Amino acid sequence: xxxxxxxxxxxxxxxxxxxxxxxxxxxxxxxxxxxxxxxxxxxxxxxxxxxxx
Numbered sequence: 644x645x646x647x648x649x650x651x652x653x654x655x656x657x658x659x660x661x662x663x664x665x666x667x668x669x670x671x672x673x674x675x676x677x678x679x680x681x682x683x684x685x686x687x688x689x690x691x692x693x694x695x696x
Contacts, residue, residue, distance in 0.1 A: 654662070669675045 666675065670677045
């Protein structure tokens with residue numbers, strides 16, 4: 644696992660939830676493409692491989 648550097652700021656739980664809500668709203672309004680569960684699982688697999696490196 645990679646350590647978070649002092650310069651990198653992680654978001655809080657409330658910030659993360661707000662970002663997710665904005666994405667869902669944009670998806671419903673057609674501004675961004677909707678994602679499927681298959682896409683989600685593919686991204687999770689990709690992210691986990693990146694963390695291992």
